[in-house]
Amino acid sequence: MNILDKIVIDKRKEVDLKKELIPIDIFERTPYFERKTISLSKKLRTSQTGIIAEFKRKSPSKSVINNTVNIEDVAMGYEHAGACGMSVLTDEIYFGGFLDDLIIARENCSLPLLRKEFIIDEYQILEAKGFGADVILLIAAILTKAEIKQFSELAKSLNLDVLLEVHNEEELHKSIMPSLDMLGVNNRNLKTFDVSLETSKTLSTLIPNDFVKISESGISSIEAIKELKPYGYQGFLIGENFMKTNNPGASASQFIKSLL
Numbered sequence: 533m534n535i536l537d538k539i540v541i542d543k544r545k546e547v548d549l550k551k552e553l554i555p556i557d558i559f560e561r562t563p564y565f566e567r568k569t570i571s572l573s574k575k576l577r578t579s580q581t582g583i584i585a586e587f588k589r590k591s592p593s594k595s596v597i598n599n600t601v602n603i604e605d606v607a608m609g610y611e612h613a614g615a616c617g618m619s620v621l622t623d624e625i626y627f628g629g630f631l632d633d634l635i636i637a638r639e640n641c642s643l644p645l646l647r648k649e650f651i652i653d654e655y656q657i658l659e660a661k662g663f664g665a666d667v668i669l670l671i672a673a674i675l676t677k678a679e680i681k682q683f684s685e686l687a688k689s690l691n692l693d694v695l696l697e698v699h700n701e702e703e704l705h706k707s708i709m710p711s712l713d714m715l716g717v718n719n720r721n722l723k724t725f726d727v728s729l730e731t732s733k734t735l736s737t738l739i740p741n742d743f744v745k746i747s748e749s750g751i752s753s754i755e756a757i758k759e760l761k762p763y764g765y766q767g768f769l770i771g772e773n774f775m776k777t778n779n780p781g782a783s784a785s786q787f788i789k790s791l792l
């Protein structure tokens with residue numbers, strides 16, 4: 533069984549258990565639920581750099597990345613660095629993240645926040661809103677076309693932006709629909725962990741211009757961004773390159789300054 537299938541099986545168990553323990557309407561009563569969300573797609577359309585900086589403690593492909601920095605400092609650091617948005621991995625088993633990380637990030641910066649999660653149930657979308665997210669991620673590899681439609685329409689009804697992630701042509705073709713804001717091409721094959729920026733280049737021409745295009749994973753140099761921009765990418769999701777340092781905010785700041 534590949535890692536993605538394993539993650540989805542564990543996620544199903546986790547969500548089913550939570551649904552038994554925490555009624556969904558609780559999320560509608562959090563202080564964050566009524567908050568006016570910030571649109572990442574709108575910010576990216578006018579951003580000079582388009583950097584979405586990620587908070588990522590560990591990953592299935594790299595094991596531990598950074599266990600010492602705290603999310604308060606990193607959220608403030610990313611905002612100060614001039615990032616366009618922040619991605620927060622909330623999966624605990626595989627990425628060492630927590631839902632509370634979203635709240636802590638929300639309290640420490642005013643960047644649009646992406647809940648980076650393996651969303652397989654509407655419950656997680658209400659939860660994302662209740663914990664201060666502005667954007668949700670939908671991964672085409674783990675969802676049917678009907679689920680992508682159902683989940684993205686629910687997110688839009690809650691004023692959340694939707695980032696749909698693909699890795700190949702088949703996933704892209706099944707996914708394109710008006711309820712998405714951004715199309716992300718993951719340069720990492722989530723089943724084998726192979727990373728290649730060629731994936732973003734190849735798929736770019738197939739993405740209609742109405743969507744903001746984001747290139748995700750394996751970006752570690754200014755040269756990579758310069759290579760990808762001519763293919764129409766306006767957003768660049770970067771995790772490990774910043775998180776592997778002692779000071780991810782300072783690392784993002786240096787990176788963003790070199791881009792301007």
Ligand SMILES: O=C(O)c1ccccc1NCC(=O)[C@H](O)[C@H](O)COP(=O)(O)O
Nearest residue numbers: 591592593722748749750751770771772
């Ligand atoms: O990062 C992984 O190893 C991974 C494995 C399986 C599923 C998802 C995975 N990562 C999620 C992401 O999409 C990345 O964290 C994000 O794009 C940033 O990537 P990077 O800059 O390479 O840390």
